Amino acid sequence: MEQTKGKVTVWWSAGGGVGKTTLASAYASYLTKQNEPDSVALLDFNEVFPRIHKVFRTEHLSLSPVYDAIEKKEVTVDVLKRVMDKKQGIWIMPGVFLSDFEQYGPEHFIEIIKLARQVYKEIVVDVNAGMFFSTTYAALNEGDEIRVVLEPSLYSLEDTVFACDFVVNSWGVDRSKIKAVVNKYDNSDFDSEAARRILGVEADVIKENESIKEAFEKGQVSKIADIIFGKTQKTNGRKNIFSFFVRSEPNVAN
Ligand SMILES: Nc1ncnc2c1ncn2[C@@H]1O[C@H](COP(=O)(O)OP(=O)(O)OP(=O)(O)O)[C@@H](O)[C@H]1O
Numbered sequence: 001m002e003q004t005k006g007k008v009t010v011w012w013s014a015g016g017g018v019g020k021t022t023l024a025s026a027y028a029s030y031l032t033k034q035n036e037p038d039s040v041a042l043l044d045f046n047e048v049f050p051r052i053h054k055v056f057r058t059e060h061l062s063l064s065p066v067y068d069a070i071e072k073k074e075v076t077v078d079v080l081k082r083v084m085d086k087k088q089g090i091w092i093m094p095g096v097f098l099s100d101f102e103q104y105g106p107e108h109f110i111e112i113i114k115l116a117r118q119v120y121k122e123i124v125v126d127v128n129a130g131m132f133f134s135t136t137y138a139a140l141n142e143g144d145e146i147r148v149v150l151e152p153s154l155y156s157l158e159d160t161v162f163a164c165d166f167v168v169n170s171w172g173v174d175r176s177k178i179k180a181v182v183n184k185y186d187n188s189d190f191d192s193e194a195a196r197r198i199l200g201v202e203a204d205v206i207k208e209n210e211s212i213k214e215a216f217e218k219g220q221v222s223k224i225a226d227i228i229f230g231k232t233q234k235t236n237g238r239k240n241i242f243s244f245f246v247r248s249e250p251n252v253a254n
């Protein structure tokens with residue numbers, strides 16, 4: 001099967017509730033504004049408690065046809081497309097519920113990413129927190145860029161250092177693929193410079209913002225994309241990305 005070069009960006013974190021699903025969804029929405037129609041996929045790699053379908057108010061389709069086809073070694077991109085649903089310009093693949101997550105192994109999710117690369121130019125993956133699921137292993141190994149999300153606290157930073165070291169040392173993940181995103185920045189001393197210094201990777205900061213929370217609850221993903229990434233005109237390139245993030249100066253972020 002021919003392999004094309006769809007880019008895979010994974011949103012991951014050490015601990016839960018830091019904003020992965022919010023940011024992954026918003027990032028996918030941002031990418032739809034930058035690209036031709038049908039270029040962007042959002043894969044829900046949350047096992048046990050998948051939530052993307054709820055955010056996008058879409059029906060939860062079962063991944064079973066993909067699983068069965070992979071097991072029979074006859075999976076094609078058409079099988080993957082059948083379990084995907086287009087919402088707000090994004091092709092969404094549902095996650096795996098508790099009822100059947102045990103049957104899936106990393107090989108299934110690696111295969112899914114390979115298939116998605118053949119169809120979409122941009123593939124955004126929202127994974128479980130931590131290092132405990134097959135999806136996380138598959139996504140971090142296959143991803144081109146890993147955005148590790150943390151909160152502006154020492155605990156969150158410590159956990160993130162530990163988690164990054166683990167995936168680099170035990171899973172062979174290339175550290176240069178990792179970029180940190182300090183989310184829910186609240187004007188504390190902890191800023192992107194601190195994250196950059198301690199984690200040894202590039203870091204950006206996103207401010208805590210009630211409008212993001214409200215829009216997330218209402219499923220207004222495009223609005224979140226505009227708040228975080230700016231209202232974008234079509235540009236070709238990713239140059240402007242994160243230009244609306246607060247950089248290392250805490251007092252700008254008010
Ligand atoms: N910058 C922000 N400002 C304010 N609220 C935010 C921000 N980012 C995320 N949130 C809110 O934080 C909550 C948790 O976000 P989200 O569900 O995206 O986290 P998660 O990392 O995906 O969690 P889990 O680990 O459970 O999957 C949500 O209510 C979301 O709207």
Ligand SMILES: [Mg+2]
Pocket residue numbers: 020021022046051126
């Ligand atoms: Mg989530």
